[in-house]
Amino acid sequence: MMTGEKVLDLQQFHITEQVTSTQLHKKGHTKVRFRPCIDIHNGKVKQIVGSSLKDEGDMASENFVSEKEAAHFARMYKELGLKGGHIILLNPEGSPYYEATKEQGISALKETPGLLQIGGGITSDNAAEFIDAGASHVIVTSYVFKNGCINEENLKKMVQAVGKEHLVLDLSCKRKGDDYYIVTDRWQNMTDVKLDEKTLDLLSGSCDEFLVHAADVEGKQNGIEKNVASILGEWGKKPITYAGGVRSIADIQKLKLLGADKLDVTIGSALDIFGGNISMTDAIKACL
Numbered sequence: 001m002m003t004g005e006k007v008l009d010l011q012q013f014h015i016t017e018q019v020t021s022t023q024l025h026k027k028g029h030t031k032v033r034f035r036p037c038i039d040i041h042n043g044k045v046k047q048i049v050g051s052s053l054k055d056e057g058d059m060a061s062e063n064f065v066s067e068k069e070a071a072h073f074a075r076m077y078k079e080l081g082l083k084g085g086h087i088i089l090l091n092p093e094g095s096p097y098y099e100a101t102k103e104q105g106i107s108a109l110k111e112t113p114g115l116l117q118i119g120g121g122i123t124s125d126n127a128a129e130f131i132d133a134g135a136s137h138v139i140v141t142s143y144v145f146k147n148g149c150i151n152e153e154n155l156k157k158m159v160q161a162v163g164k165e166h167l168v169l170d171l172s173c174k175r176k177g178d179d180y181y182i183v184t185d186r187w188q189n190m191t192d193v194k195l196d197e198k199t200l201d202l203l204s205g206s207c208d209e210f211l212v213h214a215a216d217v218e219g220k221q222n223g224i225e226k227n228v229a230s231i232l233g234e235w236g237k238k239p240i241t242y243a244g245g246v247r248s249i250a251d252i253q254k255l256k257l258l259g260a261d262k263l264d265v266t267i268g269s270a271l272d273i274f275g276g277n278i279s280m281t282d283a284i285k286a287c288l
């Protein structure tokens with residue numbers, strides 16, 4: 001467990017109820033932050049290989065399956081003074097496991113009101129339910145990216161439903177040729193929307209933050225997607241959390257360099273609490 005002094009050091013860069021992530025970013029609070037995660041699949045907290053996830057049969061290649069509830073991890077993050085982490089529901093709404101997965105997510109939100117974000121099947125119709133349960137933000141991809149492109153009407157509906165100050169757009173991507181394109185439906189479907197400065201500029205006025213999983217390396221612990229980190233760091237106008245492939249403290253240092261100290265970082269399978277080799281304390285310290 002970290003000392004009280006260290007927790008206070010971390011908290012100076014965290015979102016408060018009165019100040020959004022974007023406002024902090026504009027005021028110069030751009031120090032890299034460690035963003036924890038809770039991925040839930042088939043009603044269990046898991047770490048999976050992102051590219052292996054299939055809705056059909058609710059299948060995924062698993063790196064780690066916890067016997068502990070999602071609320072356990074939420075309480076741990078709260079005790080460490082961590083904010084702005086994300087919960088991802090990895091079953092579609094039609095899955096027989098969806099309700100169990102959702103229940104786990106809601107329980108974690110209720111344990112830590114205002115501290116965690118949640119994504120997975122979020123629409124303008126259900127977003128308020130998750131905010132009311134304690135989410136600081138809802139995370140959206142598939143509802144906003146329809147038929148391979150940006151659905152401006154749905155994006156407007158999301159902003160109207162929760163306000164852009166409570167909205168994170170997930171721009172998770174895969175490589176195609178020399179470029180990266182946003183993927184939807186739990187990283188299974190490629191869109192025609194390129195991850196680049198133009199797209200980031202276009203969407204930045206409608207959300208508080210971006211979350212980007214480099215889906216090609218997600219869960220593989222083979223190192224970060226350097227080109228994605230560079231694209232995001234070069235833009236750097238709004239808070240962005242990078243996730244995917246971090247396997248060591250050296251990878252965090254690479255991410256800080258490539259992202260010009262403008263990217264926050266999430267670590268999944270490589271973290272000790274999920275069966276990996278990087279201690280939570282070391283990961284947090286490496287981000288400072």
